[in-house]
Amino acid sequence: MTQTLERQAGGLYVQTPSQEQIAFPLKHTEVQAKIAGNISRVEVTQSFENPFTTTLEAVYIFPLPDEAAVDDMLIRIGDRTIQGSIKKRQEAQQIYEQAKQQGRTAGLLEQERDNIFTQSLANIKPGEQIDVIIRYTESLKFDGGNYEFVFPMVVGPRYIPGTTIEEDTTGYGSADAPMMQNQDTDLVPDASRLNAPILPMGTRSRHDINVTVEIDAGVEIQDIQSPSHQIQITYKGQVVLVKLGGGDTIPNKDLILRYQVANNSTQATVLTQADERGGHFALYLIPALQYRPEQVVPKDVVFLIDTSGSQMGAPLMQCQELMRRFINGLNLDDTFSIIDFSNTTRQLSPVPLANTPQNRTRAINYVNKLNASGGTEMLRGIRAVLNFPVTDPGRLRSIVLLTDGYIGNENQILSEVKQHLQAGNRLYSFGAGSSVNRFLLNRIAELGRGIARIIRHDEPTDEVVDKFFRQINNPVLANINLQWEGDGESPIIYPSTPPDLFAEQPLVLFGRKLGDRNGKLHITGIAAGGTRYQHTFDLNFENTGNPAIAQLWGRSRIKDLMNQMVSGETKSGVEAVTNTALAYQLLSQYTAFVAVSDDVRVDSTQGSVSVQVPVEMPEGINHQGIFGGAVYAAPAAGARVRQRRLAQPPQALMSPPSPAQAMPPSKETESLIIQRQSLYIDDAYPPALNVGSGLSEIDQYDLELLKPSVIESDEIDAELARMSPVQRLQVVSVTGLDQQLIYLLTQYLQSIQLPTGFNGNLVFEFQVNKGRVKQVVLDEQASTCQEQTVIEIIRRSLLTWRPLQKLTSIVILTIQIQS
Template sequence: MKSTKRNSIRWELEQLAQKSNQPANHKNKPPRKYQKLGLNWKDVVIFSMAMFYTTLYHVNAHAQSTQPVNFDDISSGMMMSFNKTTGEYHSLQLIQTDYDVDVFGLLATIKLKQTFLNPQDHWITEGVYAFPMADKSAVYQMKMTIGDRVIEAEIHEKKQAEQIYHQAKSEGLTATMVKQYRPNIFTTDIANIGPNEVISVEITYQMNLRYDQLFYELRLPMAIKARYTPADVAPNLPSTQGVNDLNYRRIDINLDAGFALDEIRSLHHNIEIAQDFGKHQINLTDQQLYDTQDFVLRWFPKTAQTPKAAYFSEIKDGFEYSLLMVLPPNTTEKSSKPRNMTFIMDTSGSMHGQALDQSKDALLFALSEMDDSTYFNVIDFDSTAKVLFPASRKASPDNISLALDFVDGFSSDGGTNMAPALQIAMQRENIKSGYLNQIIFMTDGSVGNESMIFDQIAQDIADARLFTIAIGPAPNNYFMSKAAMFGKGTYTHIASLDQVNDSMSHLFAQLARPALTDVAVAWNTSGVIQSPSVIPDLYMDQPLVITSKVPVSQAKAAPSFVVSGLIGENNQQKSWSEQITLNHDGQTTGIARLWARNQVEEMTDDLMLGGDYTVLKEEIIELALKHRLITEFTAMVAVDRNPDASRLARARAAAQANAAAHQAPFPQGSLGWRWNLLFGMLLLSGALMLQRRV
């Protein structure tokens, strides 16, 4: 009672002092809100400071935490564990990545093995493994090793594979499913992973090698840049978190080119080369890689050894499948038509730094190569597009000077919104009748709406030609090569600044010479199904590469065919043909899969361009199931049907515990340490105020 009385007297004295100190014109001012609560200004300051610093700490801690990303941000193969309570994916440790590559002629077989560790002390009911792939890869085998169990995958239609996988997961069985997310990105779902278990995933795929500018190229993707998707296009992707990649890599390549080599060159990484007769063993010398550059290996035939034709075949199920490469003759005559050149320059945020410098150098080189008979224009784009001239102009010194000033002002920012720039380049006002209308498109291809861009190019390209130039060490090769195909042009990759002059010189030589048109292959037998069914125009140093299928009963004689085409322009066109006879091979494995993969690609292109969805889908599924290929509509699934009994019991117990935790909206500790800190500081503030009043 005494303390209450003292408090009352003290409060009355404070109120009296406040009233006596107030100016006369404030005597009738209503009391402040905190005064109505019985608080003085010191109490309010203490409480406000506590709330301010608590909020500041919470915001700072949140900003420093790992932000969710989507599958378009994948920079390497990664395994992510799924948390049912938060709906997010969390990374496991990628402790080793192994590439074992066998190259025979034009064919490469790659075994990609990535080993992950679950460092958690609890079971993971589901994980996701995502990995970048080279475009045109035929993925046909996958196996998962968990402990001493090796699980082989089977091919099914995607819906059926998903049903098998989810049923196995619900029963506590270890299961895995491999799906195609994009043509160059694949994902694997894994169910029921034990604490501290080491998991290995081995993917086997095949692809034919690229030949261009007198060299062969093998590319192993190590990174995929984040991709821009327009606001009106929903990516429909799960949220994920990054992988703890220890960056350990091993790359071993057995190279049997089939001819003498002048040079073997790695563009970005240190390698060791050992030769055994006509074969070469190439090994990556760095054990840890901290860059995001693709591994690119090129080998150059000796000049006299450059083959004019190469033929590989495989006999399977009553058919002979073949892979054919032919080098048409190069013409030294330049095109007689004047040119109208439009340069599209990507200055989005993904081009920041060296990529933008390379693009500027390439564009400056192009501007310096033009004469006053050439018309030109320059378009710069990021989130929006900006054009130098309303319509193309002559390459006069004054106009070139304006273009140089325009290029000097480029800076990297914004999104990779390609569509408006392509629309300007292909619109009627920018196309000149009677000219070679050539569009040179410089970008890293970091887009997520590829199919929309492909459809735009196919619909609007008309008589123009689109030539894509990839900038940087890890571009979106699938987009760049496919855009050039729809644009009836070529694809050039500039990986570093020291390649700008050579690459651009070669491209300008291609642009200055007429292409080989109306290319056709006439076989000496009937019933041949080849891919591509319609052969595109071929430019200087560009080979004809086709895969084919023919019944064995029709292929008893040595394979023989006539390759023909037209060289030149208008009334000066000359016909060219060459008959080629090669010996039966029949011993190479994997050609049938490559043929099927190319057929699927053609049908997928038809789908993007508005073909009959139902018919094409059924044809893709039938072909993929027969050749064990993962496609947009097929997937691989594997289930451990004979698990260890004790392990199965632990997996089911973990699944039940996770289900129970998921049903409880706020289990103990679910709000996290930040909430505990906030609650503690609120209690502290209350205690200080109580002490102050006492």
């Protein structure tokens, strides 16, 4: 029977004589989780199958928990198991590509964000099934005795802001798709690795998922429930087995499992482990703080609500319900206001409003009229709320963000919060939906010294709101200090600066000390009314301890180091993350797992189809909100002959401009336009290559199109007044490029206009690969200029530079800036 491959929305299709059906390389996902006390150990098995008559490469973008310590990957072919090994990411990519070219079966597991991963599996034979097994450890979240286990199942569509680096050939960049695009930009240079193709509305894949969770808390477990899924519960003494219900196996929403334990054992718990790397410990503490209602401090609450297209329907309705309850739950002495954002920002009032019946009615009417549409320009909203006027400095400013977090420029948002949130202010995040961006919401709350709460779009809101007000109204445990008593150096503890604690919120610390000498850790702080709080933990390190503790410390260190680089990657930071990940065998943004078969399994001279696995739209998300008026809600799934690009005329490769780009630039913006050349390879259109079904492709040809780039004025408004042509940028030295490219790079950089008043040297290290600049890292120790705005402008400009040569090189660039 002849099969025909056809490139269409959402995947590769198999054409049979009787019907056309979509083909899915990912067949099934099996999840096995074992929970012991506060720690879960999870094994994820992804089963890929090749339904075609030619060799297949499958690429799958999927989520894992944002604080998961991923420490193992292997592939299983029949009765053979191939163990993966951790490598530096670039080295792992090279090993994978070489194995693919040789005809060996290979698997590559990479991390794009803390909660977004890419699994690539090369050289799957026709009709063959290959399993990829991933293992990770995670510390469960809990408040008091209430535990929560979460397994995410789908990556929601990410909105990508910024100036496009290269042309879009995926179909995401449609003007009818305000939310969804897959083009790399200067703000999100890895955007093409974040968004998987989404199935058209009404289309269902055959990919299903099964989850089994075994809970052994050491005590009786009670009140097990899931607000997200139908579950089956089996009791075996103190061990509980939880499985998904038979009719709830579509991977389109986070699995949320909640339960309680029968005593207060979680009030104070310490777990230890020791090996050749030192003594590791995990510490869990929930202070039993007493408070009186008269100690509640008057607050100034500013609500920031996401009204972009992804919020259309159930998510926005849930946020509106939350807002109504928030407004009615404020204390009488509180003040408040509301800001909402999508492509633009709007506000209820220019200053905080008193909490009167009239103002509450006015606010609720404002909330009821909100509509969802447009892109998620969250930076505009964050800047608006951080700069919102303060009329009473005596009030505690509390910012409450409501969003699904569907953006790709998370670090830009986190950097803004880290740099500009005023001391004493708090930022709380609420995610409403079935598959929200927990990474962003959790990190915003951490950097904002607040708390994060995730609520499904169909969950009751009253309990969540009541608990929120109990926490922010009650006194916190502040000025937390840690002191080590014992032999040897003090342990390295994360988070490095313990956060203030709200009522009922646990303190979770991970530490490591050199050697395994025992000691005591004293925790002190100031509770309500100035009362001194103190608690002491005895730390006894045992070689027979739980090895997961070491992995969790390594993961916590990586998280802390990455938080320090939200404003941009630094050489020392990247090296520290890489070294930690390699020492603890952990996946990170700079390391990857790779597994390769010993034998050559396919003929590398024959054609090979590569397909990106299409995914479900997250439950409750409206297709129209993501894709606008598009008939089909998904781009093509990336079917291609290995190392070849679709043959299209230049006009087809240039996506329509975004609404922001289509508007006439202001005079200020015009002064920031970087003049570039537009050129392309003369012989870019040889005879098309037909592959079975008529897939027209170009063999080894790439269109070079350097489009004019505008540095968006809203990114550097504060610096426009200081722009001056007298600012001079000189290229001091370049290694890794030939003289022609050094000349072109120098000309390019000298066309950039920078804010004046800054002097010094900047040293950058970056990769040039296939005509693209990637991973621009600042050598902060060799640089003397510390102005973040200047660094960011140059970094983004380097990312949009397009070398004409297809070289692969590591470039070290030294720049001198003089006013």
